[in-house]
Amino acid sequence: MRRILAVACELAAIAGCRHTLPASDAPGPLVDVVAPTPPRASFEVVPAELGDAGVLDRIRHRVRLKRFGRANTTLAGDDEPRLSRSHTGDAFSVLPVIGEQRGKIRVVIEDDHARYALWVDRDDTWRTITVPTRLANRDGRAIRDAGVDVRPGIPIDVGARAGNLRAVTVRDDQLAIDGWAPANLLGNIWLVTKGDRTPTDLRQDTAYDWAPPRDGNTHGRIALGAVVRAGASVTAPTIATVTADAILASVGAKRGSFVEVDLFRPYLHVHGFVEARLVTVPAEPIWGHGSGTGHGFGMSNADRIEVSSGACLFDGVDGDVVGVMLETSTHLGDRNVDEAGWSLVYVDNPWAVVSLYIRDTGSDPKQPVWESCTAHVW
Numbered sequence: 093m094r095r096i097l098a099v100a101c102e103l104a105a106i107a108g109c110r111h112t113l114p115a116s117d118a119p120g121p122l123v124d125v126v127a128p129t130p131p132r133a134s135f136e137v138v139p140a141e142l143g144d145a146g147v148l149d150r151i152r153h154r155v156r157l158k159r160f161g162r163a164n165t166t167l168a169g170d171d172e173p174r175l176s177r178s179h180t181g182d183a184f185s186v187l188p189v190i191g192e193q194r195g196k197i198r199v200v201i202e203d204d205h206a207r208y209a210l211w212v213d214r215d216d217t218w219r220t221i222t223v224p225t226r227l228a229n230r231d232g233r234a235i236r237d238a239g240v241d242v243r244p245g246i247p248i249d250v251g252a253r254a255g256n257l258r259a260v261t262v263r264d265d266q267l268a269i270d271g272w273a274p275a276n277l278l279g280n281i282w283l284v285t286k287g288d289r290t291p292t293d294l295r296q297d298t299a300y301d302w303a304p305p306r307d308g309n310t311h312g313r314i315a316l317g318a319v320v321r322a323g324a325s326v327t328a329p330t331i332a333t334v335t336a337d338a339i340l341a342s343v344g345a346k347r348g349s350f351v352e353v354d355l356f357r358p359y360l361h362v363h364g365f366v367e368a369r370l371v372t373v374p375a376e377p378i379w380g381h382g383s384g385t386g387h388g389f390g391m392s393n394a395d396r397i398e399v400s401s402g403a404c405l406f407d408g409v410d411g412d413v414v415g416v417m418l419e420t421s422t423h424l425g426d427r428n429v430d431e432a433g434w435s436l437v438y439v440d441n442p443w444a445v446v447s448l449y450i451r452d453t454g455s456d457p458k459q460p461v462w463e464s465c466t467a468h469v470w
Contacts, residue, residue, distance in 0.1 A: 119323035120237035122229075127256070127274035130222040131283050137190050142200065142207045143402055143416030143466035153189035154292065155197055155281050156247055158182060161216040163443040165407040165414045167196060169211065171447065182263075184218075184247060185293035189281055197281065202294045204423075204440040208405055208415020208448070214280055218247040218263070222282045227262075227271025227331075230254050238322040238364045240269055240331055244282035246359035264357055266336040267320075312343040312373040314353070320364040324350035332362045341366070343373055394424040397437055399450055403462035406449040409434045414448065416465045428457065435460075 137151050160183055165171050191198035196211045227240045232255070242248075242262065251259035258278060262269040284290065316337040321328040324347035332355070344352035351371055355362040398420065405415040409430055425437035433452035438445050454461030 119235045119321075119328050121235075122233040123236045125226055125228040125232055125234050125274070127225075127277060128223055130277060130279065133283055135189075135191050138413075139190070139209045139415050140404065140413040140465045142209070143418060148188065148294070149287065151188040151190060151200065152283050152286065152288075153281050154186055154245060154284055155189050155199060156218040156220060156245060157185040157187060157199075157212070157216065157293075158218045158247070159216050160443055161213050163199075163210040163212050163441070165208070165210060165446055165448065166411075167193060167198075167211050171407060184263075186245060186290075188292055188294060192281065200294060201441055202418070203442070205399075205419050205421035206405060206415055206417050206439050206448075207294075208439070210414075210441070210443070210446075217280045219250050219278055219280060220244060220246055220248060220282055221260075221273060221277055222279045223277050225273060225277060227260065227269070227273060228257065230257065230259075230272055232257055232272065232274070235322045235329070235331075238331065239362075240271060241361045241363075242273075243359045244284075248278075250278060262360065264360065266334065266339045267355065267357060267360075267362065268333040268335050269331070269360070269362070271331075309342040309344070309354075310373060311340050312351075312353075312371040314339050314341050314355070314366055315370040315372075318366050318370040320353065320355065320362055320366055321350075322364055324348055324352075324365045326367075328365065331364050341371070343371060394438070395427040395435075396422050397425045397427055397435055397450075398422050399437060400462050400464070402464045402466040403450050404465040405437075405439070406451065409449055411449065413465060417450075417462075433457075433460075 133152055135153065137147060141147050162169065187199040187201065189197055189199055190209055195214050197214055197217060198209050198211050200207065200209055221242050222244050224241065224243050226234045227242060228234045240262070247263040249261040249263065251261065253275065254272065256275050257272045258275045260271055260273050314334050316334055318334040319330050320332040320334070322331050339355065342354040342356070344354070346368060347365065349368055350365040351368045353364060353366050353371070399417050401417055401420045403417040404413045405417060406412065407414045423437040423439065425435060427435045429436050435450050435452065436447055437450055439448050451463040452460040453463050
């Protein structure tokens with residue numbers, strides 16, 4: 093348990109964090125939460141490179157989608173989709189980012205045998221923490237030995253301002269958490285370290301399971317409605333409330349009628365105390381499973397066009413490259429929309445069916461040679 097706390101302290105970047113718990117049942121002393129300068133990096137990948145081997149490792153910027161609003165292949169948003177879809181509720185997909193401009197964020201998706209870029213509204217993405225930190229109180233201070241450590245990518249709602257701090261509410265389906273964070277650490281886009289292998293939702297028909305770390309400690313299940321406190325007392329400040337009946341925790345030492353707990357959730361770690369009567373030890377296993385989504389479409393009076401792997405996908409006739417075909421596949425579209433060898437193909441995504449363009453660089457219209465953005469074979 094102390095080893096876990098040591099790691100949490102390091103991630104939280106809190107001055108003076110120590111590895112021992114206070115001897116009394118009261119919360120530990122308060123310390124100032126440090127607000128480091130968020131890291132910066134330029135965008136390195138252009139859409140024509142999206143078919144290159146290893147290109148995803150070069151994309152370090154991330155954003156978390158909040159809703160399926162409008163997504164366009166052009167920054168101006170003047171490309172009308174062939175077919176639009178409607179969605180209800182919040183989205184939480186994490187997507188790679190290759191650009192931002194004028195309230196828009198350029199994300200990369202992989203769907204319908206292609207990898208390509210779309211512009212989405214910044215307001216359709218979640219705010220998040222851009223640097224690992226510990227949530228503070230309204231005065232910018234946090235309890236040294238207990239609290240909520242959050243990492244970049246966590247979805248948050250942002251509220252009132254107090255000096256250089258903003259009130260934040262963490263969006264998690266098992267915990268209710270409120271706190272304060274430095275305003276300069278809040279943003280929509282964050283950076284991952286080079287070589288980061290955390291899965292994104294780049295492939296929109298795939299969902300990834302998440303499991304708590306295997307720390308070798310005793311695990312218990314905490315009851316719905318349990319309050320996680322900053323100290324082993326009913327008068328200690330609340331740092332989180334359990335909102336699900338299946339949350340697991342790493343259970344440590346007993347302190348009177350309380351037990352020390354560590355709760356690990358995606359992008360956050362809670363260290364505190366819960367009334368022992370609300371913790372069941374050992375915990376029964378909770379089985380998880382993967383899930384996925386799918387979509388398709390059809391239309392009459394459309395040509396069936398075979399598009400080769402590596403073909404460049406353009407946003408219009410004589411337009412800009414927005415992506416690359418990953419594998420040879422047949423798409424509905426309109427063959428030979430002009431005399432320069434351009435054809436229109438329809439490509440699917442969760443937002444809409446979009447119109448993309450390919451260009452024949454060969455000499456025989458019956459055997460087209462689509463302009464290629466990559467020499468790699470997929």
